[in-house]
Amino acid sequence: MYFTYYLNMNLLSKLGIYRNPAVKVYALVGRSGTGKSFRAQLVADKYHIPLIVDDGLLIKNDKILAGKSAKQESNFLTAVKRALFQDPDHHQEVLNALQTERFHKILIIGTSEKMATKIARRLNLPDPSQTIHIEDIASKDEIDTAMRVRYSEGKHVIPVPPLQITRNYPSIVYDSIRVGLQKRLAFLPFVRKVQTVEKTLVCPEFSKQEETSISEAAITQMVNHCLNEYADTMKVNKVTYVYSNEGYDLDINIRTPENISGLEIAEFEEFIADSLEKYGGILIHKVNLHVQAWS
Numbered sequence: 001m002y003f004t005y006y007l008n009m010n011l012l013s014k015l016g017i018y019r020n021p022a023v024k025v026y027a028l029v030g031r032s033g034t035g036k037s038f039r040a041q042l043v044a045d046k047y048h049i050p051l052i053v054d055d056g057l058l059i060k061n062d063k064i065l066a067g068k069s070a071k072q073e074s075n076f077l078t079a080v081k082r083a084l085f086q087d088p089d090h091h092q093e094v095l096n097a098l099q100t101e102r103f104h105k106i107l108i109i110g111t112s113e114k115m116a117t118k119i120a121r122r123l124n125l126p127d128p129s130q131t132i133h134i135e136d137i138a139s140k141d142e143i144d145t146a147m148r149v150r151y152s153e154g155k156h157v158i159p160v161p162p163l164q165i166t167r168n169y170p171s172i173v174y175d176s177i178r179v180g181l182q183k184r185l186a187f188l189p190f191v192r193k194v195q196t197v198e199k200t201l202v203c204p205e206f207s208k209q210e211e212t213s214i215s216e217a218a219i220t221q222m223v224n225h226c227l228n229e230y231a232d233t234m235k236v237n238k239v240t241y242v243y244s245n246e247g248y249d250l251d252i253n254i255r256t257p258e259n260i261s262g263l264e265i266a267e268f269e270e271f272i273a274d275s276l277e278k279y280g281g282i283l284i285h286k287v288n289l290h291v292q293a294w295s
Helices: 002-014 036-046 076-083 088-100 113-122 140-153 162-166 216-228 262-280
Strands: 024-029 051-054 057-060 063-067 105-110 130-133 156-158 173-184 192-202 235-244 247-256 284-293
Touching: 024 036, 024 113, 036 051, 036 105, 057 088, 063 088, 076 216, 076 262, 105 113, 113 262, 216 235, 216 247, 216 262, 247 262, 262 284
Parallel strands: 024 105, 024 130, 051 105, 247 284
Antiparallel strands: 051 057, 057 063, 156 192, 173 192, 235 247
């Protein structure tokens, strides 16, 4: 009977229908470049979370269990696909690793609650039941400093030691960072010890490109890719933008045969902004999506 149950659950999992209700999913969310990966282990340590999903990687105890980092990708389009587990082989590799692990908690890092939920569902996990915003664990000055480093130097953090990254992606490793974490001893809870955690500082291939003016055609291609992640019936008519010190203001006109609610439009706008910032290296101030329906 147990064997039959296991086979049924395994089949449902592969079909994307079954999600283990015993697992609690946490989400750490915030804009691109605000220091989420840098602080991921702090959150995992606080809530006793053994597994972290970050940018295409499944991480356990500072080691990569499965997956491929979106930060190794050479361009925006493939980086977005990698982070959302759209590649079938990559997707199955991480699913297989999750099925072999015995865990009750997992942390998903995303630029928004919508993205964290999308990743959870791709990995056959329950929707996040607890969300930690980067503003809850980092000061405004710390966030501003992290964003300056991201957009002026193109540096990203992967929450594992450099040796783990160098083996697979030697060309993107830039430096390492050591962070001291305070932990309570289980048998002496009033005593704290300091544990050093090492993280890898990388310069992804998509951040190494020399600064050039961004054409409307290039942004239109990126926006088209983002929309196709939701529905391939949507088509971009035109993208225009205005640039200021706060970033790009985008006006995007799309056509679709479907009725789209105001909430869905807001979600699309958020996803486009997050993706362009994280993988396009473009600082976005605002996205305005204008929808034209056709029959």
